[in-house]
Amino acid sequence: MITLRNLRRHEPRGITVRKPGISGPAPVDAGQQRTAVDGPPATRPVVTVDRLRKAYGPGAGVMDVSFSVNEGEIFGIIGPNGAGKTTTVECISGMRVPDSGVIDVLGRDPQADRAMIRESVGVQLQESALPPMIKAGEAVELFASFYRQPASSNELMDALGLAAKRNTRFMRLSGGLKQRLSIALALIGNPQIAILDELTTGLDPQARRDTWELIEHVRDRGVTVILVTHFMDEAERLCDRVMLIDRGKVAALDTPAGLAERAGGGSHLQFIPSAPFPDQVLTVLPEVAGVGHDGQRIRVTGTGDLVSAVIRALGAAGVEARDIQVKNATLDDAYVRLIHHAGHDHKEALRP
Amino acid sequence: MTAHAIPSRARPPGRAFSQLVKVETKLALRVPVGVVLGIAVPVMFLVIFNAMPALRKPAAGTTLTLFAQYVPVLICLSLCLIALVSLPIPLVTYRQLGVLRRFSTTPAPRSWLLAAQVVTNLAMAVTAIIILVAGAAVFFGVPLAPQLAGFVLSAVLAIAAMFALGLLIAAIAPAPGIAGVIGTVLLYPLLFFAGLWAPRQDLSPIWQHIGNYTPLSAAVQAMEGAMQGHFPPAQPLLVMAAYAIVFSIAAIKLFRWE
Numbered sequence: 001m002i003t004l005r006n007l008r009r010h011e012p013r014g015i016t017v018r019k020p021g022i023s024g025p026a027p028v029d030a031g032q033q034r035t036a037v038d039g040p041p042a043t044r045p046v047v048t049v050d051r052l053r054k055a056y057g058p059g060a061g062v063m064d065v066s067f068s069v070n071e072g073e074i075f076g077i078i079g080p081n082g083a084g085k086t087t088t089v090e091c092i093s094g095m096r097v098p099d100s101g102v103i104d105v106l107g108r109d110p111q112a113d114r115a116m117i118r119e120s121v122g123v124q125l126q127e128s129a130l131p132p133m134i135k136a137g138e139a140v141e142l143f144a145s146f147y148r149q150p151a152s153s154n155e156l157m158d159a160l161g162l163a164a165k166r167n168t169r170f171m172r173l174s175g176g177l178k179q180r181l182s183i184a185l186a187l188i189g190n191p192q193i194a195i196l197d198e199l200t201t202g203l204d205p206q207a208r209r210d211t212w213e214l215i216e217h218v219r220d221r222g223v224t225v226i227l228v229t230h231f232m233d234e235a236e237r238l239c240d241r242v243m244l245i246d247r248g249k250v251a252a253l254d255t256p257a258g259l260a261e262r263a264g265g266g267s268h269l270q271f272i273p274s275a276p277f278p279d280q281v282l283t284v285l286p287e288v289a290g291v292g293h294d295g296q297r298i299r300v301t302g303t304g305d306l307v308s309a310v311i312r313a314l315g316a317a318g319v320e321a322r323d324i325q326v327k328n329a330t331l332d333d334a335y336v337r338l339i340h341h342a343g344h345d346h347k348e349a350l351r352p
Numbered sequence: 353m354t355a356h357a358i359p360s361r362a363r364p365p366g367r368a369f370s371q372l373v374k375v376e377t378k379l380a381l382r383v384p385v386g387v388v389l390g391i392a393v394p395v396m397f398l399v400i401f402n403a404m405p406a407l408r409k410p411a412a413g414t415t416l417t418l419f420a421q422y423v424p425v426l427i428c429l430s431l432c433l434i435a436l437v438s439l440p441i442p443l444v445t446y447r448q449l450g451v452l453r454r455f456s457t458t459p460a461p462r463s464w465l466l467a468a469q470v471v472t473n474l475a476m477a478v479t480a481i482i483i484l485v486a487g488a489a490v491f492f493g494v495p496l497a498p499q500l501a502g503f504v505l506s507a508v509l510a511i512a513a514m515f516a517l518g519l520l521i522a523a524i525a526p527a528p529g530i531a532g533v534i535g536t537v538l539l540y541p542l543l544f545f546a547g548l549w550a551p552r553q554d555l556s557p558i559w560q561h562i563g564n565y566t567p568l569s570a571a572v573q574a575m576e577g578a579m580q581g582h583f584p585p586a587q588p589l590l591v592m593a594a595y596a597i598v599f600s601i602a603a604i605k606l607f608r609w610e
């Protein structure tokens with residue numbers, strides 16, 4: 001179905017999403033190529049991870065992960081439990097020492113320059129808490145004192161809807177408010193990069209949606225966001241690019257729409273034409289993979305910016321499309337294809 | 353800090369530490385375990401003991417009354433409760449909840465959180481000692497130690513030894529409940545040798561001899577000496593200093609941040 005969300009998030013992307021045929025076979029290259037091929041938005045990487053390895057016994061941790069995060073984007077890291085998501089971001093934030101590989105954060109080595117990293121990278125950790133009796137306002141002001149150029153505590157608490165909870169103790173905050181406070185603490189130092197790990201786990205649907213809006217606000221403040229999640233809808237909604245990690249390796253890296261397409265999903269479009277027309281009107285389009293008839297209804301499958309292309313072509317042929325229904329392949333489809341069905345060969349799964 | 357940490361030129365703001373102490377103090381007063389156990393309980397004992405006529409008699413082998421002899425013992429009770437309960441339990445709780453982990457992502461060194469706990473509990477211990485000594489002097493006629501410097505030195509070493517032990521518990525206890533059990537188990541023998549249940553001089557020589565090598569028996573001996581006007585003997589001072597050093601090093605070596 002076309003929803004406002006789909007239109008807003010996916011249509012502009014449709015322009016930049018490359019067709020599967022052009023996609024490089026190696027998942028790691030995809031994201032980097034995209035930047036090179038698509039050019040704008042003009043960004044420079046703020047985080048570069050090259051062949052990171054951090055093992056915890058056999059099969060655990062990170063085996064081989066390379067990627068870069070561009071300035072101002074929301075970069076998602078998704079994957080099953082134990083895939084190495086948290087380990088990866090812990091290495092970026094300097095909390096863990098990699099076994100091997102090179103990490104560059106804002107031009108620095110997180111191990112050699114920990115103080116600088118802590119100053120400019122805000123972190124929201126999975127499973128970390130505050131003293132139960134501390135008040136929300138006290139926590140924000142305390143953390144503000146740790147940074148040389150902190151944001152205004154009052155403004156930040158207002159922006160995150162915490163102002164009314166200033167005097168509420170941490171233990172009395174709801175899950176959603178605890179997460180808001182956690183975001184506030186990750187942002188209080190005016191970071192250039194915010195790492196948010198499993199932000200919405202355990203939240204109710206409304207609180208999750210509220211949190212998503214907050215993350216978009218964070219990005220709008222000019223902060224690059226690295227978002228670790230295992231919710232596909234969250235990654236699809238928020239992320240400019242998504243990296244799938246599985247068993248310590250990068251399984252794929254692309255835009256959410258790009259991933260969905262490369263997993264063989266593509267888009268499905270149905271409509272009722274105002275007048276009959278020959279199939280060739282659509283089959284000549286590069287976006288269209290197939291055209292089928294179901295009584296009056298026409299079914300079109302394809303990739304890329306399918307809807308616009310079809311409607312343009314129909315318009316040129318003097319045909320109007322009514323009762324349009326669109327189903328885009330989702331990141332869910334991609335996840336299932338790339339992670340669970342991938343077996344031992346992820347690259348195989350990438351080819352539609 | 354791991355061995356990989358390279359000292360950085362960029363230090364966090366100094367106000368971070370004062371903020372930490374401020375917040376830790378507020379938290380300590382919000383759940384007033386240390387204040388109740390470390391200050392109110394010993395003061396209560398002081399008042400009760402003063403009401404017992406039997407304690408007005410002179411203590412054997414000293415120039416002090418039995419009641420006066422209890423002042424350093426109650427100081428030790430206070431130090432025990434603060435150092436073994438009030439100090440380690442929040443730290444172990446912080447580790448269990450991931451507070452220490454959260455701190456390690458900020459520019460403030462996570463050791464500052466420990467230091468702030470120590471400062472807060474130190475303030476409580478000093479307050480307790482002042483209340484006990486001044487209260488005994490003003491209300492119950494126990495004169496201030498004539499050898500005040502020796503008394504202060506003894507108290508400082510007693511605090512150092514007990515806080516080091518408390519930090520060692522914080523370093524190794526995996527959960528707050530376990531820290532509580534370790535603290536409670538240590539509390540009774542330590543206070544037994546300090547003379548809480550019976551004056552030290554009433555113990556058999558073997559037990560007195562063993563007691564000489566426990567931190568709180570040493571503390572009581574040293575403070576009693578100062579209260580009788582002579583500088584504390586070297587042995588109890590050295591015993592306390594040794595405990596302070598050994599337990600501090602062990603606590604630092606064994607402290608787990610996660």
